[in-house]
Amino acid sequence: MGNPPAHRAKKIFGQNFLHDQGVIRRIITSISPKPGDHLVEIGPGQGAITRELLKATGRLQAVELDRDLLEPLAQACGDLGELHIFNADAMKFDFCQLAEDGNLLRLVGNLPYNISTPILFHLLEQAHCIEDMHFMLQKEVVDRIAAGPGSKTYGRLSVMIQSRCKVSNLFDIGPGAFKPAPKVDSGFLRLTPYKDSPYDITDxxxxxxxxxxxxxxxxxxxxxxxxxxxxxxxxxxxxxxxxxxxxxxxxxxxxxxxxxxxxxx
The missing domain is CATH 1.10.8.100 (rRNA adenine dimethylase, C-terminal domain)
Structure with missing residues (x-):
């Protein structure tokens, strides 16, 4: 087993595949995966993070829309543990169906820049079955999510996510960490849905x-x-x-x- 064969990134899916080993190590350290964690990866792509998560936990579920990636990904990860891939659109996927016996999900993903905000709002609706989320996003989006009042980047996205989750802006990632390199910087952040929310929202x-x-x-x-x-x-x-x-x-x-x-x- 090993890395999957070359796959040409598809613009329609907003694909930029992570390859920088230093960045991958930082991401895995931030997630701190442990055996028994119920990890779900959104858009595993060529498996750069998938393989490391499997090494740590032995079990992983993934949601991947591009069917051309399914078999190469399964081959690349087959010797590392139990990988169950759902060929589905993350914006329509019911993640809570994967939560078993109250075992909350830990979501991980490199979210396509063109649809990252709709995916985030879709996940907020399912926050009750999620322990935490670690995502790579366009840096501009991360900055908007983490912004405070009075900032030019503070807006609807900031308020809606901060009302449901604790936000941790972890680190920036340069374009060179991906193939093909995007034209913008990226960021890595952690969202932790509140178990006991400081905000009592009536409706x-x-x-x-x-x-x-x-x-x-x-x-x-x-x-x-x-x-x-x-x-x-x-x-x-x-x-x-x-x-x-x-x-x-x-x-x-x-x-x-x-x-x-x-x-x-």
Whole structure:
């Protein structure tokens, strides 16, 4: 057994295959896989991380859309442990079906840059069966996820993910670590869904809608952006200045505003 034969990256799948051994070691150290962990890899590609995870745990499940990679991947990993590959689209896949007897999943992946945000929102809906997530993403996306209030990169993605997960921006990865090399830098981050959330969100759908609308026109004040959803009395009851812009509110402010709107609905 060994590395799979050469596979030409497909632009349609946003494929950039990791090959830098130093980066791979850093990733595995950050994940710290152990026997008994229920690991699921999204987009294993040519198996650069897959092989190392299997060496550590002996068992791994993977979701791979490109069927041309399935057999080479299975051959490359066949001597390392039990690998079960699902030929499926991660954006439509029910990950919670893999969680057995309350054994939470540990997700790992190099997410395609062109669809990373939809995948993240899909996974947030399944956060109750996930222990943690370690992902390679475009650095710009990682920076947006980890941004705090007042930052130009702080927005809907920041608020929605931080309201459900602890965010750890671990390290940056240069283009040269991949083949073909992307035109942008990448980042590696850890998302840990809250077991006991610091945010008591009354209605998740209302909260999501409010955050989306608040950031829909960043230069406008909250009063103007939310005029169809929030009136002056709700702003006052929540202790939120309606002349502020969305980027000036912390996650807990959005939660308080949405919860207050629920009370008066």
């Amino acid at each position: 998740q759908a209302r909260f999501s809608g409010l955050v989306t609308q608040a950031f829909s026109q960043r230069r406008k004040t909250l009063r103007n952006c939310l005029k169809k959803m929030i009136d002056a009395e709700i702003f006052e009851a929540a202790g939120i200045d309606p002349t502020l812009r969305a980027e000036q509110l912390a996650v807990e402010d959005f939660v308080r505003l949405a919860n207050m709107a629920c009370k008066t609905a």
